[in-house]
Amino acid sequence: MELLAPTLLVTLAWYLAISLTTYRLAALGGHPNPKRAFLPVENIGMLYEIAGKDRHKSRWTIVFMLGLPVVGSLMFAMLGGALMQQTGRSPLTGYLLALPPVALLGLPLIAYSARSVRQPIPVRA
Secondary structure (H helix, E strand, C coil), rough: CCHHHHHHHHHHHHHHHHHHHHHHHHHCCCCCCCHHHHHHHHHHHHHHHCCCCCCCCCHHHHHHHHHHHHHHHHHHHHHHHHHHHHHHCCHHHHHHHCCCCCCCHHHHHHHCCCCHHHCCCCCCC
C-alpha cells in the first residue's frame, strides 16, 4: 500500500509527458484530430505516425516496454531520433532525450522546442 501513491504519480507523469508531447507535435503537423493524443495507447501510435514510421511498430514498443524494458527503451530512443529528424534537428539528441528516465522531461522538450514538423502526418482512415 505504501508504494501505491508513488507508483501512481510516476505513471501519471509518464502519461502526461507522452500525451502532451504527442498533442503538441500533432498540432504542429496539422493533424486533424490532435486530441487523440490523450487516449492512453493511441498516443504511442500517433507518435509513430508523426515520426513517419509504421504505426504497427508502436504495438511492439508497448509490448517490449512492459515485457523487456531494455529493448522497449531502445525502440523508444529510436522513435525520439525520428521525431527530432521530423522537426529538422539532429537525431542523436532525440536518441538521448527519449531514453527512460530522461524521456520524462526529454519528450516534452523535443515537442515544445520544435517550430514545425517536416512532412504531413499520414492519417489512417
